Structures are given as structure tokens and as C-alpha cells.
Amino acid sequence: MKLIIGNKNYSSWSLRGWLAAKQSGLAFDEAVIPLYGKAWGDARRDESLAPSSGKVPILWDGDVVVWDSLAIIDYLADKVGRDRFWPKDDAARAMARSMAAEMHSGYLPLRRHLPMNIRKRVEGFPISPEVRADIVRILGLWAEARARFGDGGPFLFGAFGAADIIYAPVVSRFMTYGVRVPGFALAYMDAVWTHDWMQTWVNAAEAEDWVIEHFEEATV
Secondary structure, three states: OEEEEOOOOOOHHHHHHHHHHHHHOOOOEEEEOOOOOHHHHHHOOOOOOHHHOOOOOEEEEOOEEEEOHHHHHHHHHHHHOHHHOOOOOHHHHHHHHHHHHHHHHOOHHHHHHOOOOOOOOOOOOOOOHHHHHHHHHHHHHHHHHHHHHOOOOOEOOEOOOHHHHHHHHHHHHHHHOOOOOOHHHHHHHHHHHOOHHHHHHHHHHHHOOOOOHHHHOOOO
């Protein structure tokens, strides 16, 4: 398999696709394309990105092509067994899927005003009411998942899985912009951040020398 991704410092959806590939346990190669530079313009015209209209991540598995992070999770779960990604319990699995779908389609204020930037730390960043509402909603979901289904480990549903993959960039955003969270959320964030795969990604992001200015200038 081959996974095409964007800058590790900035590309939240690429992080999700990459974590999904790692979670599958299958071997894969990765290709990083710097977003928005000349190489990006050239790459978007390459046939390997054509099925996704030039967007990342995109997974090639032989002649099979899958784009969109949630679709990649779903495809890999079909290949290796859905229990590797989703909880076995019906109620837990239903909540995990719903949380993943809500993150996939929602939280636009959070995405817009707190872009992922793994290398950056901001003190005293002002949080708008719209972003605050997204944060409160996310923390509420985290709290419910941990309280109802988190007995088996430190992640949302105990073991690391698809829901944690989907919310991993949110953990990064909360850390970058100094979002204050309750103790249970700090413990969860620490579990995600210190996960071996996440640390591999973080170290690679910190080693990148690409800078995208409009992602460096987060606004309220």
C-alpha cells in the first residue's frame, strides 16, 4: 500500500489517514507532498492524486484507491477486521461511529480558527464563543465515552481505535492553543500525545522545514 499525505505539521486529515494505516498493522509506504507550494501544484496534476481531486490523504492498495480519512479507516477495517478499529459492544460502537462522523462533518469554527500546527505553542489565545461551543461539545463527548466505555484503557473507548484517530488532531489543537480542559481530558490527551505512533508523527513534523504562513496566523 502507498499513502500520500501532506505536511505532518499542518495536515490534520493526513494524520488521521496515517494513524489508520498504522492501526491496520499492514505495511505501507508514505509520500509527503508539501501543501500549497510549487510541489503541491505539480502534484495535484499527478494521476496518483486525480481520484481525490488533488486532496490528501489518499491510499493506494494495488489498483484500489481510497480517499478521505474516514473512508480509509472504513476500508482498512474491512481488510483487517472491524474490531481492530471499533469497539465490539454495540452501544460503544454506535457512539464511536457517531463521534467520528460528527468530527468528520462538524466543528467548523474550531477547524477555521485553531488550525493544526504541531510545532507551535500559543499563550493566551482568545477563544471565540463559537469555538468555545465546539470545545464544550467535544469535551462532553469525551467525558461520556470515557465514563461509559473507557474502563479497558486510557483512550475514549478503552483501547486505541478509530475514535481516537479521528480526535487526535483535536488533541494537538488543544495543546497548541493552550485550551484549558478538565483533568480527565488532560489524562486522555496525554495518552494520545505519548502514543508511540503519535510521537513518531510529532517528531517528523518538528523536523519539517516547510512553513505555511496562513496556518501560522490563527485568528479569533
